[in-house]
Amino acid sequence: MSNIFSRVKTPYLLLLPGFLFLFTFFILPIVNLAQTSTQTPIAGGDTGQYEQTLQFSNYVTAFTENKEQFARSFIFALCATIVALAIAYPLAYVIAFKAGRLKNFLLVLVVAPFLVSFLLRTVAWKQILGEEGFVVPTLRSIGIISDSTTLTSTSFAVIMGLTYNFLPFMTLPLYASLERIDPRTMEASGDLYANGFTTFRKVTLPLSMPGVVAGTLLTFIPAAGDYVNAAILGSPNTKMIKMIGNVIESRYFKIVDYPTAAALSFTLMAAILILVTFYIRKAGTEELV
Amino acid sequence: MSKLKDASIPTIPFGARVSRWFGRNLIRIYATLGFTYLFIPVLYTFAFSFNDSGKSNLVWKGFTLDNWKNPCGAPEICTALGNSIKIGLLATIFSTILGTMIAFAIGRYAFKGRSSSNLLIFLPMATPEIVLGASLLSLFLVFQINPGFWPTVIAHVMFCISFVVVTVKARIASLDPRLEQAAMDLYANEVETFRRVTLPLVAPGIAGAALLAFSLSFDDFIITNFNSGTLKTFPEFVYTAAARGIPAQANVIGSAMFILALLIVIAGQFVGRKAKVSK
Numbered sequence: 001m002s003n004i005f006s007r008v009k010t011p012y013l014l015l016l017p018g019f020l021f022l023f024t025f026f027i028l029p030i031v032n033l034a035q036t037s038t039q040t041p042i043a044g045g046d047t048g049q050y051e052q053t054l055q056f057s058n059y060v061t062a063f064t065e066n067k068e069q070f071a072r073s074f075i076f077a078l079c080a081t082i083v084a085l086a087i088a089y090p091l092a093y094v095i096a097f098k099a100g101r102l103k104n105f106l107l108v109l110v111v112a113p114f115l116v117s118f119l120l121r122t123v124a125w126k127q128i129l130g131e132e133g134f135v136v137p138t139l140r141s142i143g144i145i146s147d148s149t150t151l152t153s154t155s156f157a158v159i160m161g162l163t164y165n166f167l168p169f170m171t172l173p174l175y176a177s178l179e180r181i182d183p184r185t186m187e188a189s190g191d192l193y194a195n196g197f198t199t200f201r202k203v204t205l206p207l208s209m210p211g212v213v214a215g216t217l218l219t220f221i222p223a224a225g226d227y228v229n230a231a232i233l234g235s236p237n238t239k240m241i242k243m244i245g246n247v248i249e250s251r252y253f254k255i256v257d258y259p260t261a262a263a264l265s266f267t268l269m270a271a272i273l274i275l276v277t278f279y280i281r282k283a284g285t286e287e288l289v
Numbered sequence: 290m291s292k293l294k295d296a297s298i299p300t301i302p303f304g305a306r307v308s309r310w311f312g313r314n315l316i317r318i319y320a321t322l323g324f325t326y327l328f329i330p331v332l333y334t335f336a337f338s339f340n341d342s343g344k345s346n347l348v349w350k351g352f353t354l355d356n357w358k359n360p361c362g363a364p365e366i367c368t369a370l371g372n373s374i375k376i377g378l379l380a381t382i383f384s385t386i387l388g389t390m391i392a393f394a395i396g397r398y399a400f401k402g403r404s405s406s407n408l409l410i411f412l413p414m415a416t417p418e419i420v421l422g423a424s425l426l427s428l429f430l431v432f433q434i435n436p437g438f439w440p441t442v443i444a445h446v447m448f449c450i451s452f453v454v455v456t457v458k459a460r461i462a463s464l465d466p467r468l469e470q471a472a473m474d475l476y477a478n479e480v481e482t483f484r485r486v487t488l489p490l491v492a493p494g495i496a497g498a499a500l501l502a503f504s505l506s507f508d509d510f511i512i513t514n515f516n517s518g519t520l521k522t523f524p525e526f527v528y529t530a531a532a533r534g535i536p537a538q539a540n541v542i543g544s545a546m547f548i549l550a551l552l553i554v555i556a557g558q559f560v561g562r563k564a565k566v567s568k
Contacts (some may be wrong), residue, residue, distance in 0.1 A: 022450060033424040091324070177379045249419070258427065262424075271417070
């Protein structure tokens, strides 16, 4: 055999460069972040100079000062995930079972809007929902909203932006798991006198659970850490609707308080990992990893 | 039969027929609304790329082709676009190579540590972008590396690898192992089998992964914003401009990228169908 490496070594050699890269630029930074999070400013030092004092007080201050933003991030992300599921499930269902020859075309249509830059789409929503857009004057003229009500710089706008921007992460896994369902299982349920709703509840939905779990996770995780939607759709306002991402961002760039920013990032990651582990256990799917 | 049908229709009141039609088509109506929601900002962006807007592109002032004729008309916009394309290409090349190697190792071999390897691939995808960006910036600061072009490329390679691995692995998993066995039976050695059977079969998966990596890199804002320093990518340009109202040229570039990407996707589907037919 011309291969100079033994078969046992081959997988490790294939993994080596990629894992070395991930170790240096993913694991090491996270470890370093944990280290930064317990530092305190050097007495009399310049801004941005810190020493390791193994203080956990950063976590306490980071959390107590930003309870509101933490809560808001998780509530917004949860709302966005639920709305996205409500929008994406029927879409994925129609594409998987009702589209016939149009299946591939509709699948392209679902992904297509996301080929326009994420930032441009968010700015477009800001302008559509803004004072100069067509939505606000129309709603005012029918009298649905009062003259002083705005749609931008509201929680509604931020949640809507989050929902919109992470929708493909919900739709594609749902489609993938729905498409794998044998339509005959649904016919069989009908033959056994189940009505449409019962068939959905007892056959379709349970079989599509892996897609629901994957989709909700892929929507919830980026939504909880996002700060772009809040920055664009939650402002300008005297008091911007801040999510935890906005706090971390300003701690890094405006206040140059790395330890608190690191403690905040770490708390966010830990909170998400705990929630995700709990959720996967509860939902009972191990197919993801 | 047809007489019976004809006779039965008028007996159902109009209201009941309407509600029955809605009942039957409810999910289709719902899906149509869903698609409308998806396309509103796209149509808006496209329409306003033709706006004779002057500096801030907020109100419709009339149709013009000027923005399309001169997409670099707004200051800095094409420098930012160029940066995004360069970073995107480099990130795509490196992440596709590294990710494909990992995908082959995990998808093709049983070895000790396989499940922890899977976990290492999953973790970056489960970490919020802001944590990835912030932690990498902290590392660069410790090693006194200034944020800029190469730190951004490294950051992009890092978050693209996992997506490449997942995409290529799925393709490898769907291969029929008998094809490789057949090649071996016909006296091809391992290298030849890989080069002439395995690789061509996995190639569409690798191409898809590369396209995904490029689009993820090109569109990334959060991780980039932490690691790019004074360098400006296209999403960063839009973000900074958003405060004052973005120039119409940004809409032109966004729409052009959309059309280009759509053509690639459609061409991919077409090639895929042809390959299926020729099999």
